[in-house]
Amino acid sequence: MNNFVxxxxxxxxxxxxxxxxxxxxxxxxxxxxxxxxxxxxxxWSNLLINGFFFFAIALASLFxxxxxxxxxxxxxxxxxxxxxxxxxALPFGIGVIAIVLLAGTFHQHHIYHWMDGDVMDPNSHHFDxxxxxxxxxxxxxxxxxRTIVYFATFLLFMRGFRKRSLLEDEVGGTEIHFKNFKRSAxxxxxxxxxxxxxxxxxxxxxxxxxxxxxFGWYVFSGMWVSGMVFLILLAVWLKxxxxxxxxxESHIHDVGKWIFALSFLWSYLxxxxxxxxxxxxxxxxxxxFLPRLGEYKVIYFGMFIINFAFPMILLMSxxxxxxxxxxxxxxxxxFIGHWLDVYMLITPGTMFSHGKLGLFExxxxxxxxxxxxxxxxxxxxxxxxxxxxxxxxxxSLHHEI
Amino acid sequence: xxxxxIHAMYDDDTILLNGAKKLxxxxxxxxxxxxxxxxxxxxxxxxxxxxRLGICAFLYGITGTCLALLGMKYFMIIxxxxxxxxxxxxxxxxxxxxxxxxxxxxxxxxxxxxxxxxYMLRNKTLPGMIADNPDPRTTDDKFVMELKLSENSKWTAExxxxxxxxxGIIEISEKEIK
Numbered sequence: 001m002n003n004f005v006x007x008x009x010x011x012x013x014x015x016x017x018x019x020x021x022x023x024x025x026x027x028x029x030x031x032x033x034x035x036x037x038x039x040x041x042x043x044w045s046n047l048l049i050n051g052f053f054f055f056a057i058a059l060a061s062l063f064x065x066x067x068x069x070x071x072x073x074x075x076x077x078x079x080x081x082x083x084x085x086x087x088x089a090l091p092f093g094i095g096v097i098a099i100v101l102l103a104g105t106f107h108q109h110h111i112y113h114w115m116d117g118d119v120m121d122p123n124s125h126h127f128d129x130x131x132x133x134x135x136x137x138x139x140x141x142x143x144x145x146r147t148i149v150y151f152a153t154f155l156l157f158m159r160g161f162r163k164r165s166l167l168e169d170e171v172g173g174t175e176i177h178f179k180n181f182k183r184s185a186x187x188x189x190x191x192x193x194x195x196x197x198x199x200x201x202x203x204x205x206x207x208x209x210x211x212x213x214x215f216g217w218y219v220f221s222g223m224w225v226s227g228m229v230f231l232i233l234l235a236v237w238l239k240x241x242x243x244x245x246x247x248x249e250s251h252i253h254d255v256g257k258w259i260f261a262l263s264f265l266w267s268y269l270x271x272x273x274x275x276x277x278x279x280x281x282x283x284x285x286x287x288x289f290l291p292r293l294g295e296y297k298v299i300y301f302g303m304f305i306i307n308f309a310f311p312m313i314l315l316m317s318x319x320x321x322x323x324x325x326x327x328x329x330x331x332x333x334x335f336i337g338h339w340l341d342v343y344m345l346i347t348p349g350t351m352f353s354h355g356k357l358g359l360f361e362x363x364x365x366x367x368x369x370x371x372x373x374x375x376x377x378x379x380x381x382x383x384x385x386x387x388x389x390x391x392x393x394x395x396s397l398h399h400e401i
Numbered sequence: 402x403x404x405x406x407i408h409a410m411y412d413d414d415t416i417l418l419n420g421a422k423k424l425x426x427x428x429x430x431x432x433x434x435x436x437x438x439x440x441x442x443x444x445x446x447x448x449x450x451x452x453r454l455g456i457c458a459f460l461y462g463i464t465g466t467c468l469a470l471l472g473m474k475y476f477m478i479i480x481x482x483x484x485x486x487x488x489x490x491x492x493x494x495x496x497x498x499x500x501x502x503x504x505x506x507x508x509x510x511x512x513x514x515x516x517x518x519x520y521m522l523r524n525k526t527l528p529g530m531i532a533d534n535p536d537p538r539t540t541d542d543k544f545v546m547e548l549k550l551s552e553n554s555k556w557t558a559e560x561x562x563x564x565x566x567x568x569g570i571i572e573i574s575e576k577e578i579k
Contacts (some may be wrong), residue, residue, distance in 0.1 A: 275498045279486060318455065400442065 001243050004380045014377070017370030024363025038354045044109040045350040046361060048100045050368035052202065053226065053342045055093020056219075057372070060227025061086035062158050063191055069161075069177075069184035074395035075254055078246045081385050082234050084165055086227070087158050088379040089372055094151050096368075097202065101147060105140060111350045114138050114208045130209050138205060150198050157187045165387065172389035195220045206349035210288045212273055219345070221266040225307070226338040228258045229331045234376070236324045243385055249322045250401045256321030263311035263334065270304060291348040299357060300344055306337035339365060405550040405558055406432075408535045409565040410543055410572040414440045417544045420568030421446050424548075428555070429564065433547040435539040458516045465511025469504040535574075543571075 033039055065083040068076050076083075104112045113119065118126035120135050131138070160183060168176045196216025204215050212218075232255045238244050277285045292300045310333050320326040347355040387393060411417040418440060421431055431447040434440065443449070474493045477483060477500070482490040489495040521527045539545050548561055556564075558575060565573060 271498075271501065275501065278498050279488065281486065281488075316459065318451070 001245075002384045002386050004238070004243060004377070004385055006377050006381045010377060011374070014370045014374040017373070018367045019370075021363040021365070021367030021370060024359040024366065028358060028360040028363065033358075033360055038351060040109055041111065041350055042354075042356065042360065044100055044103060044111055045346055045355075046364040047096055048111065048202075048350075049339075049342050049346050049361075050364055051093055051096030051100060052346075053339055054368055054372045055090065055097055056223030056342075057227045057230050058087050058090040058093055059154060059195075060223045061231065062090065062154065062161070063188075063195075063224070064227060064231070065161060066157070066184035066187045066191070069180045070188055072181065072392070074392035075251065075399045077387060077390045077392050077396035078244070078251060078399075079231065079235060079255070080165065080387055080390070081380070081383060082231055082238070084162055084383075085376050085380040086230060086234070088162060089375040090154055090158050092372060092375050094155070098147075098151070101144075101202070105144070111346075112205055112208075114205060115140060134208070138208070143201060146197060146201055150194050153187075153190050153194065157183065157190075166383060168390060169384070169388045174391050177391050195223075203345050206346060207288055209284065212277075212285075212288070214269055214273055218266070218269040218273060221262060221269050222338050222341050225259060225262040225266055226335065228255060228262060229335045229338070231255060232259065232327055233331050233335070236328055238385075240324070246386060246397055248399065250399045251396075252324065252327065253318070253322045253401060254399075256315060256327055259327075259331070259334070260311055260315040260321065263307060263315075267304070267308035270308075291352060292344060295353045296344060296348055296355065299340060303337050303340035303344060307334050307341065310334060310337075404578050405575060406535075406578055407548045407550070407558065407561055407565065408574045408576075409546045409548070409568075409570045410536065410538075411546070411569065412543055412571050413569075414438075414544055416569040417546060418443055418446065420565075420570070421546060423568055424564060427564065429548065429561070430552040431546055432549045432552055435534045435536070435545040435547070437540055437542065437544075440544070454516060454520060457519050458512045461515030462508045462512035464515075465508040466504055468511070469507035470500065472507075473500040473503060 033042075036042070061083045065080065065087065067073075068080070068083075100109075100111070103109055104115050107115070110116065114131050114134070116126070118124040119128040119131045120139075121127055122132070161180065164176050164180055164183075199216045199219035200211075203219060204211060232252065235244065235247060235252065235255070239247060274289070277289060311330055314326060314330045315321055343357070343361070390396075409420075411420070414436065417434065417436075421434070421443065424431060425446055425448075434443060434447060436443075444451075470493070477496070478490060478493055484490055485499070488499060493500070518527075525531075525533055534540065535545055535547065536543065546565075548565070550558055550561070553561060562573060562575070
């Protein structure tokens with residue numbers, strides 16, 4: 001079975017996710033969620049959270065594929081088509097983020113309060129000298145130029161990799177491989193800058209007064225773990241359906257190692273950011289942690305424990321990393337954990353002490369998850385699951401660790 | 402009880418691997434293989450169990466974590482509480498974040514040293530230990546397969562030797578051990 005068939009059962013599952021999500025949203029609205037004065041901000045924050053979370057998964061897949069090409073890794077070739085399918089959902093995340101940012105520019109919400117012209121105007125009583133000092137970077141024209149450049153770069157490289165992957169199946173040889181090699185090296189250079197600056201632009205600028213120098217890496221490590229978790233869940237699910245007969249325990253083990261290691265990277269960055277600010281205790285820095293350790297204490301530390309302790313304890317042994325049930329359990333747990341991480345990145349900055357984690361948030365997450373899975377599985381049907389003529393295909397088929 | 406070992410030397414790891422597969426297929430027990438580098442895929446063939454070094458590493462690491470936390474508690478909380486940057490110094494929990502880097506480093510230190518020492522101990526390669534490889538050339542470019550007679554009581558030494566000679570060896574020797 002080299003071609004994935006998107007069965008009605010799988011389709012029904014994604015529609016069910018969207019449906020239950022929508023139902024939750026409607027219940028919350030009937031309960032009077034919409035009459036709340038904070039509802040507008042809540043809606044836009046949720047769109048940003050989910051838009052960014054699923055954009056990040058697709059982007060992490062693109063990055064991971066590029067990393068494979070650039071390092072000429074052989075083992076992951078059998079998983080290549082899955083990465084391509086996941087990254088093809090980039091337009092979905094990009095669309096949602098673009099809507100949120102556009103709405104901000106047209107003052108439909110105040111998630112980015114630097115977008116309000118008054119804070120930069122010395123004559124206005126809303127003048128904020130700290131924000132005005134950042135005007136050279138944080139101004140709308142430059143912001144939009146950057147945003148469009150990110151979107152265009154990611155989409156361009158995504159389309160290029162996808163196109164050349166199919167071309168390689170037909171043509172063979174090593175020419176396309178070396179082209180991919182060069183393009184992915186170029187992409188990684190762009191990605192190194194853009195993954196940092198885009199997280200400053202879209203997420204860190206919510207807490208406009210505050211900044212952290214490792215924020216970009218923190219967001220990047222979180223997106224990478226989420227991407228790897230989605231990849232392994234997809235691979236394990238496809239294997240259980242009888243596809244991907246060439247994906248053996250060793251491939252699963254390798255992806256499991258990535259999840260394990262990246263969870264540590266993420267925890268390390270989380271802690272580095274937290275401890276330095278906690279220790280120095282400077283007012284302009286701790287503002288970021290005050291709401292997070294105040295109203296959001298349980299979620300904030302809860303998601304840290306989920307994302308750090310569970311993968312550490314449960315994925316430490318070799319056997320656990322090779323076992324599908326273990327990986328499914330840990331994967332689902334930290335998938336939700338990293339969604340909560342993105343929630344914690346955004347909500348305290350936009351909603352302050354009014355943030356909620358209720359049916360509305362769960363509903364939005366489920367609907368987005370349904371759409372995302374549908375998008376990915378649909379992209380998976382478009383091409384054979386196993387690439388042909390990839391120079392490292394044989395190595396990957398005989399991967400054994 | 403005296404025993405005999407047969408050492409068969411090869412000059413190619415693939416030939417050795419294929420030879421070992423053939424012998425094991427007949428039911429011969431290969432007791433050891435000496436090689437200058439890890440031979441990929443030999444472990445399951447000659448029945449080497451998966452290493453338990455990881456479990457040791459975990460135990461050493463946990464020891465390091467506990468020692469570091471206990472130490473910090475004694476130094477910084479009980480014996481000589483210090484006020485650093487106005488941070489609380491009354492209990493371990495309140496001041497935990499500032500102890501994490503040291504705890505982490507000490508965990509890594511204990512795990513790494515413990516692992517290295519265990520590894521060398523198990524391989525009998527600690528400084529001063531006498532090397533037990535049968536031929537110094539196995540640290541250069543030759544490979545030796547070792548069969549013990551007592552583990553292969555179905556065959557005589559001559560039969561084992563003739564079986565080995567079919568697998569592309571370059572040298573063979575037999576010696577008595579105690």
